[in-house]
Every structure is written in structure tokens, then in C-alpha cells.
Amino acid sequence: MITILKTAATALAVTAAMTTAVSAETRITYKSAKAGSSYYQMGVELAEAMKTGTNGDVIVTIEESQGSVQNVMEAKARGGDYVFTTPPALVGLAQQGKAMFENKGDPAFDEIRALFPIPSLTMHFVMSADSGVTELAQLEGKTILLGKGSFGATEGEKYLKLFGLTDKVKVADAEISNAVAALKNGQIDGFVTAGSWPAPNVIEAAASTSVKILSLSDEQIAQTKRTKLTIPAGTYSDQDTDIVTTSLPVVAYTTTAMDDETAYQLTKTFWDSKAKLGGNSPWWNGVDQALLRTIKGQIHPGAVRYYTEAGIALSDDQK
Incomplete structure (x- = not known):
């Protein structure tokens, strides 16, 4: 009887440990471009960098896209695990309901927040x-x-x-x-x-x-x-x-639905991994802190936390 109880207790402990591990893992969907394009390949490289840089705590799944407009449009229906890429100008147009977003405006577009720039x-x-x-x-x-x-x-x-x-x-x-x-x-x-x-x-x-x-x-x-x-x-x-x-310029965005800690980890891991990314694929060498100036609109509070810790200046409009 004692042996059975010990076995059961051990099984429960293992199950609890596995549950904790699973709950600690953050899963992100990254939507960028068509499969086979350079920007899709960047997404693959970012996914590997996030996995390595967080010791597997952040797992990024790449999702094919038909373009930046689609990426922005989907922001209104996605949750806190959604990251997408687009030129900052398109975010502004979506929030104003202009051009390709005319008659397609949505209050959810106002919740879009930047994380970090990617190659232009x-x-x-x-x-x-x-x-x-x-x-x-x-x-x-x-x-x-x-x-x-x-x-x-x-x-x-x-x-x-x-x-x-x-x-x-x-x-x-x-x-x-x-x-x-x-x-x-x-x-x-x-x-x-x-x-x-x-x-x-x-x-x-x-x-x-x-x-x-x-x-x-x-x-x-x-x-x-x-x-x-x-x-x-x-x-x-x-x-x-x-x-x-x-x-x-092209930027990785999410929305306010993403929690601050996840946005912080994504942003920190990106910048910590950038030198290694550039060593493997030179297009990452075109990304530097100066590109942050091209972000028009707000940066996610979690990302702002990283930039503040790193001593990187942001404009009042970005905070």
C-alpha cells in the first residue's frame, strides 16, 4: 500500500512539473510574408533566435501572409500571441481609416503597438x-x-x-x-x-x-x-x-492584448540576438537603434521597459 502511494505521489509530482513547464512556455504566431520570400526567411531566423535566446521559453510559429495590409487587418481579430510585420505608414493609415483601409476602420487598430524594427x-x-x-x-x-x-x-x-x-x-x-x-x-x-x-x-x-x-x-x-x-x-x-x-522601414508589431512581460522578452531577445543573426544573414546588419526613429506611434509598454533599461532614447509619442 505504501509503495502504491509513493508511486502515485511520484506520478503526481511529475505531472505537476510537466504542467508547470508547459504553462511557462509562451507561444507566438509571427505573420510576415509569402513563403519563399526573404521576409519569410527572416521570420524563420527570428523564430530560431527566440527559441535559443529564451532557452525554449518562447516558441514562435511562422504563418504565411499575403502582405502587410492583410497583417494589419488581422490585428483586430487576433489575441495576445499575435506578432506581425508592416511598414509603420500602414499602421497610421489603418488608424485613420484612409487609403486601403477606407471604410474598414476599427477601434482595434488603435491598440497596435510596435516592438522592434526589422530590415527595411x-x-x-x-x-x-x-x-x-x-x-x-x-x-x-x-x-x-x-x-x-x-x-x-x-x-x-x-x-x-x-x-x-x-x-x-x-x-x-x-x-x-x-x-x-x-x-x-x-x-x-x-x-x-x-x-x-x-x-x-x-x-x-x-x-x-x-x-x-x-x-x-x-x-x-x-x-x-x-x-x-x-x-x-x-x-x-x-x-x-x-x-x-x-x-x-518595416517593424514588428503586436497589440495591447499582449502582456508586458512577453513583449519585454521578445524585444530583449531580439536585440540580444541581433549580432548573431547578422553573422548568419547579413540583412540583419542593416538594423540598428537609429531605425527606432522610423516608428510613428506607440511602442508596447513591455518593449518600452527594455529600451529604458538599455538606455535607448524614445520620443514622447512612442512611450
Whole structure:
């Protein structure tokens, strides 16, 4: 009888310990981009960093997304375990019920809070060396591939119009996935792409043929109303000087439904892991504390706690 009681007590103790372990584990859903994209891969890398950095206390599940607008829209129906990525500008539009969020406003959008920045969408104007193009004004008469449906395609079309090049440039009717082969074969003079830097397709292009990646002047950048970004010399093959271009900041967000401790752990673990992330995937090296300035709106109180402890200044509007 005593043996039976001891066995039962041991079983209860083991069950209790397992229950405690399970309850201590925090599960997060991270929604970013389409599978196969660089931003989906970033999510995979973040998930591994969170697991390693918290000794398995935080488990992140990656969920495929059709884009930033969908990510924001889902914030109104998700719980405290939801983290998503989007440019800060879209959060502002959602909260104001403007543009793509017109007639789709919801009080829940006011509860969106930032955690930390991730690599920005960075514009690349990639030209073959044979084209002789070294600045945007020289695109006249050239064949450019913009792609379709992506931020890079939309932004590239906007820049051509902005700088008076719309009717002076031939736009190739092809997908951006064909850009490197088309450039190498001389079918196009250049292509426009947007993504984190270093961008995989730009790395491939620079490694397979001689290219020139164009810089924009400060005046041109001001006209685009985008954020100025510098891609350091040496990022791409044969790139001897810095590339000055534009970018669209991207941030990881959650809502006030997330508890402060979880937001704190996610933010702290991200910054603690960033150097290791950058060692494995260089696009993380483009993220630094200066990108916090691009966050318009409030940061989650749990994340604010981390930034305060780390001595990182935030604006009054962000707190």
C-alpha cells in the first residue's frame, strides 16, 4: 500500500512539473510574408533566435501572409500571441481609416503597438555596366524590368514618373524573377527591385555579370518622400563606393492584448540576438537603434521597459 502511494505521489509530482513547464512556455504566431520570400526567411531566423535566446521559453510559429495590409487587418481579430510585420505608414493609415483601409476602420487598430524594427525594404536600381548608366537621368532610351504587383514594381514606376522618365524608358513585360537572366543575356539594361539588403537577386546579378547599382541624390530622395538609406561599399561584388538610396522601414508589431512581460522578452531577445543573426544573414546588419526613429506611434509598454533599461532614447509619442 505504501509503495502504491509513493508511486502515485511520484506520478503526481511529475505531472505537476510537466504542467508547470508547459504553462511557462509562451507561444507566438509571427505573420510576415509569402513563403519563399526573404521576409519569410527572416521570420524563420527570428523564430530560431527566440527559441535559443529564451532557452525554449518562447516558441514562435511562422504563418504565411499575403502582405502587410492583410497583417494589419488581422490585428483586430487576433489575441495576445499575435506578432506581425508592416511598414509603420500602414499602421497610421489603418488608424485613420484612409487609403486601403477606407471604410474598414476599427477601434482595434488603435491598440497596435510596435516592438522592434526589422530590415527595411530597400530600393535597388541595378544596371548592366554595358548600359553605361551611372545615374537615373541616363535611363532614357533604356529597357528596364520593374516586375508586377510588388512594392518594388510600384515604387519603381512611381520614380520613373516622378523624374520625368515614364515615356522615355521601355518597361520590359516580365516577372522580376527573370531579371538576372534577362540582364545577363542582354535582354534588358537594368531592373528595379526592393527588399532587404543585401538583396539575393542583386547578389546574384553582381556575381554573374558586371553591374552598376545607382545612387540617388539628396534632392531626388526628398522628392520620393521615402527614408534615406546607405548601403555600405563592398556589400555587392565590385561595389567600391556607398550606394545612397531610399527605403521603406518595416517593424514588428503586436497589440495591447499582449502582456508586458512577453513583449519585454521578445524585444530583449531580439536585440540580444541581433549580432548573431547578422553573422548568419547579413540583412540583419542593416538594423540598428537609429531605425527606432522610423516608428510613428506607440511602442508596447513591455518593449518600452527594455529600451529604458538599455538606455535607448524614445520620443514622447512612442512611450
